[in-house]
Amino acid sequence: MRRLSDWFAQFKPSTKAFHGGLHVPAHKTQSTQKPSRAAVIAPILFVSLRQRDGKMQIPEVSVGDRVLRGQIISRPSSPASVPRHAPTSGTVQAIGQHADVHASNMSAQCIVIESDGKDEAQPPLADLSDYTAHSRDDLLARIQQCGIAGLGGAGFPTARKLQHTTRTLVINAAECEPYITCDDMQIRECSAEIIKGAQITAHILGAERILFGIEDDKPEAIETLKQAVLAADDPRISVQVVPTKYPSGNSRQLFELLLGVRVPPDQHATDFGLICHNSGTIKAIHDAIILGQPLIERYVSVTGEAIAKPQVLRARIGTPINALLAEAGGADDQARLLIGGPMMGYAISDYSAGLKKTTNCILLLPHTPSEVEEACIRCARCSDACPMELLPQQLYWYSRNEKHDQLAHYRLFDCIECGVCASVCPSNIPLVQYYRHSKADMRQASREQAHAERARKRHEAREARLEREKAEREARMAERRAHLHAKQNANNQNDQASNADDKQSAIEAAKARAAERRFKRQSNEGFDPTTQEQTSDSKKAAIEAAKERAAARRAERKKANSDETDSGTLGEKPREDKLAEARRQARQQQKAAESKTDNEAGSAAETDATEREDKLAAAKAKAEARRKARQQQKTAENKTDNADDVDAAEREDKLAAAKAKAEARRQARQQQKAAESKTDNKAESANNVEATEREDKLAAAKAKAEARRQARQQQKAAESKTDNKAESANNVEATEREDKLAAAKAKAEARRKVRQQQKTAENKTDNKAESANDVEATEREDKLAAAKAKAEARRKAREQRKES
Numbered sequence: 127m128r129r130l131s132d133w134f135a136q137f138k139p140s141t142k143a144f145h146g147g148l149h150v151p152a153h154k155t156q157s158t159q160k161p162s163r164a165a166v167i168a169p170i171l172f173v174s175l176r177q178r179d180g181k182m183q184i185p186e187v188s189v190g191d192r193v194l195r196g197q198i199i200s201r202p203s204s205p206a207s208v209p210r211h212a213p214t215s216g217t218v219q220a221i222g223q224h225a226d227v228h229a230s231n232m233s234a235q236c237i238v239i240e241s242d243g244k245d246e247a248q249p250p251l252a253d254l255s256d257y258t259a260h261s262r263d264d265l266l267a268r269i270q271q272c273g274i275a276g277l278g279g280a281g282f283p284t285a286r287k288l289q290h291t292t293r294t295l296v297i298n299a300a301e302c303e304p305y306i307t308c309d310d311m312q313i314r315e316c317s318a319e320i321i322k323g324a325q326i327t328a329h330i331l332g333a334e335r336i337l338f339g340i341e342d343d344k345p346e347a348i349e350t351l352k353q354a355v356l357a358a359d360d361p362r363i364s365v366q367v368v369p370t371k372y373p374s375g376n377s378r379q380l381f382e383l384l385l386g387v388r389v390p391p392d393q394h395a396t397d398f399g400l401i402c403h404n405s406g407t408i409k410a411i412h413d414a415i416i417l418g419q420p421l422i423e424r425y426v427s428v429t430g431e432a433i434a435k436p437q438v439l440r441a442r443i444g445t446p447i448n449a450l451l452a453e454a455g456g457a458d459d460q461a462r463l464l465i466g467g468p469m470m471g472y473a474i475s476d477y478s479a480g481l482k483k484t485t486n487c488i489l490l491l492p493h494t495p496s497e498v499e500e501a502c503i504r505c506a507r508c509s510d511a512c513p514m515e516l517l518p519q520q521l522y523w524y525s526r527n528e529k530h531d532q533l534a535h536y537r538l539f540d541c542i543e544c545g546v547c548a549s550v551c552p553s554n555i556p557l558v559q560y561y562r563h564s565k566a567d568m569r570q571a572s573r574e575q576a577h578a579e580r581a582r583k584r585h586e587a588r589e590a591r592l593e594r595e596k597a598e599r600e601a602r603m604a605e606r607r608a609h610l611h612a613k614q615n616a617n618n619q620n621d622q623a624s625n626a627d628d629k630q631s632a633i634e635a636a637k638a639r640a641a642e643r644r645f646k647r648q649s650n651e652g653f654d655p656t657t658q659e660q661t662s663d664s665k666k667a668a669i670e671a672a673k674e675r676a677a678a679r680r681a682e683r684k685k686a687n688s689d690e691t692d693s694g695t696l697g698e699k700p701r702e703d704k705l706a707e708a709r710r711q712a713r714q715q716q717k718a719a720e721s722k723t724d725n726e727a728g729s730a731a732e733t734d735a736t737e738r739e740d741k742l743a744a745a746k747a748k749a750e751a752r753r754k755a756r757q758q759q760k761t762a763e764n765k766t767d768n769a770d771d772v773d774a775a776e777r778e779d780k781l782a783a784a785k786a787k788a789e790a791r792r793q794a795r796q797q798q799k800a801a802e803s804k805t806d807n808k809a810e811s812a813n814n815v816e817a818t819e820r821e822d823k824l825a826a827a828k829a830k831a832e833a834r835r836q837a838r839q840q841q842k843a844a845e846s847k848t849d850n851k852a853e854s855a856n857n858v859e860a861t862e863r864e865d866k867l868a869a870a871k872a873k874a875e876a877r878r879k880v881r882q883q884q885k886t887a888e889n890k891t892d893n894k895a896e897s898a899n900d901v902e903a904t905e906r907e908d909k910l911a912a913a914k915a916k917a918e919a920r921r922k923a924r925e926q927r928k929e930s
């Protein structure tokens with residue numbers, strides 16, 4: 127029933143129409159007198175790599191590579207294109223800039239293939255003739271792989287266009303533009319393949335209806351197509367003849383003519399369940415799916431009044447235009463060449479450019495003088511004829527003044543550049559050229575705006591990133607500062623606590639040392655800690671006892687000497703040796719005694735000089751000791767007054783104490799010498815003694831006591847040496863060892879005394895109340911003891927000299 131209604135419908139004139147349009151002379155019979163002919167494969171082919179979005183494809187071959195027909199030689203750099211295939215076998219001669227078939231007349235990157243004349247094809251692709259058994263994706267992939275694009279002029283990738291599912295598939299066979307006959311001829315010759323291709327396409331789209339739209343000026347094609355439809359016996363397919371009116375071949379106008387559906391400019395045909403494909407594209411889909419052949423050639427009309435043999439050629443993609451002109455018998459030298467029809471075609475200047483997939487016609491028109499452009503007279507004929515119901519005169523006005531906003535407002539981009547307005551303009555205004563120029567400007571401005579917007583967003587993102595990084599950095603620094611501050615506070619608190627403990631400990635230690643020093647001092651100096659009374663009587667008793675012991679030892683020695691002289695029991699020789707040794711030791715002891723007893727046997731001058739030096743050194747030492755004592759006193763006072771400065775004061779005290787100790791030791795030695803010589807230096811200035819006596823009385827007393835002790839030791843040693851002259855050599859050597867030991871002990875004791883003196887000097891301020899009478903008594907006793915010791919020493923020395 128459906129088929130019957132469609133069959134009757136084809137005989138009824140369509141009641142559907144679109145706005146505007148133009149009836150123009152067809153000029154189609156020139157090229158349809160003979161069947162199409164396969165053009166000779168040119169020796170050099172130029173395959174353009176320019177995509178419809180202006181970008182270049184990525185070559186898959188290199189210069190010098192041999193290629194086979196159907197081999198992919200470049201791949202798209204964006205989804206807006208399809209791969210290119212080698213149109214024939216040969217060698218890649220070059221890849222570079224060459225003339226291109228493009229409205230801009232600008233050259234483009236091309237792959238130049240030198241044909242080897244063999245036209246050797248690569249192995250065919252897998253058989254997909256049973257297309258219903260394959261998935262939609264597999265079929266689309268094959269279509270994309272074979273490089274199929276819209277052959278009606280747009281060149282949009284067919285596989286992408288087929289991704290939508292639609293109810294109605296419209297096959298555009300109108301071919302409305304004058305002179306163009308390639309689709310007409312192809313339908314005549316390949317109607318069965320086109321029907322098959324339509325069925326495959328409908329299968330991919332899931333279309334329920336396949337509708338061919340063809341103008342009524344192609345009766346042969348209509349008949350052939352209808353026969354093929356009958357042969358296909360597919361109820362989905364119908365052929366609808368539309369009246370010849372330009373531009374019925376535009377998809378929107380064809381939808382109106384066939385279905386009465388007007389697709390608004392801001393919507394797509396798929397929104398209405400419609401899709402439109404050129405018949406030549408449908409034939410290419412058939413070849414890709416059924417034959418596995420990529421799109422490497424197309425039907426092209428080479429026609430016009432200026433070509434010798436207008437005809438339709440089946441030419442390989444990349445065939446130079448001039449080669450096709452030659453195939454058609456050549457063109458007049460003055461001919462005007464257009465790519466496309468007279469309404470929408472454009473001129474090119476370089477005829478060596480290679481044929482492209484979208485090149486459906488090469489039109490050569492006789493040269494005519496250019497018409498003079500005149501001012502718009504606002505006749506509105508252009509707007510009446512515009513099939514898109516635009517206002518061409520307004521677009522012209524704003525285009526001239528580059529009012530892009532107004533151009534957008536008046537829907538410039540809805541213009542299909544059909545050229546109807548320019549054809550009807552009495553002022554010969556090339557309106558379409560103005561529109562193309564404005565479109566290009568607006569696209570460029572849009573790209574620049576998009577680029578600026580991207581740059582602005584990147585800048586803002588960068589600024590935000592820098593701000594974020596700065597904030598993070600500052601936060602990290604603040605955190606580190608806070609951590610460091612907290613750590614410092616904790617350390618300070620610990621230090622304060624530690625310092626307080628240390629200070630307290632130091633104070634306690636200092637107190638303990640002071641108490642110990644006081645106790646030792648009191649013990650050493652005969653103080654009774656409880657009564658604080660000096661036991662001078664015990665000293666006197668000790669002196670008397672020492673005197674008695676010395677007298678006893680002298681008596682024993684005299685007795686022993688007389689016994690030894692009388693006995694004569696020793697041998698002569700050993701006796702002489704022992705006597706010699708005894709004399710030698712006596713001499714050494716004498717020298718030591720002489721030096722210790724202020725060089726009594728030395729020259730007076732040397733003694734005086736030494737004495738002066740000793741006095742001067744002693745005075746300096748005393749002054750230094752007083753200064754150190756004052757400093758120490760101040761330090762001690764400061765220690766007790768200022769607990770916070772204990773550490774620093776302690777360090778200073780330690781340093782000063784160390785220096786004072788060293789100086790005190792040196793001074794003690796000098797003082798010791800000076801004390802020994804004091805008895806001989808009674809002429810020492812009373813003023814100096816008085817000035818220093820108060821401060822140094824205690825130290826001098828200590829030194830004198832030490833001198834007395836050492837003198838006693840020396841006396842003992844001398845006595846033991848002189849008393850033992852007759853003793854055996856072993857006893858002499860033992861005595862030497864004892865002397866050495868005694869000397870070492872004396873030195874140790876001297877150092878200890880020095881330390882005590884130093885301590886005493888430190889405690890001088892604490893002992894200012896010490897009784898001067900006691901000191902003077904001690905001095906007298908010391909002087910007496912020293913005088914006795916010296917006298918005894920001199921006596922011993924004389925005895926030794928006599929004996930030796």
Ligand code: SF4
Pocket residue numbers: 508511512513514515516517518540541542543544545546547548557558
């Ligand atoms: S070229 Fe544009 S403005 Fe002119 S008639 Fe065609 S669609 Fe309308």
Ligand code: SF4
Pocket residue numbers: 501502503504505506507508509518519522547550551552553554555
């Ligand atoms: S047809 Fe030409 S002269 Fe008339 S209004 Fe349009 S542009 Fe102006």
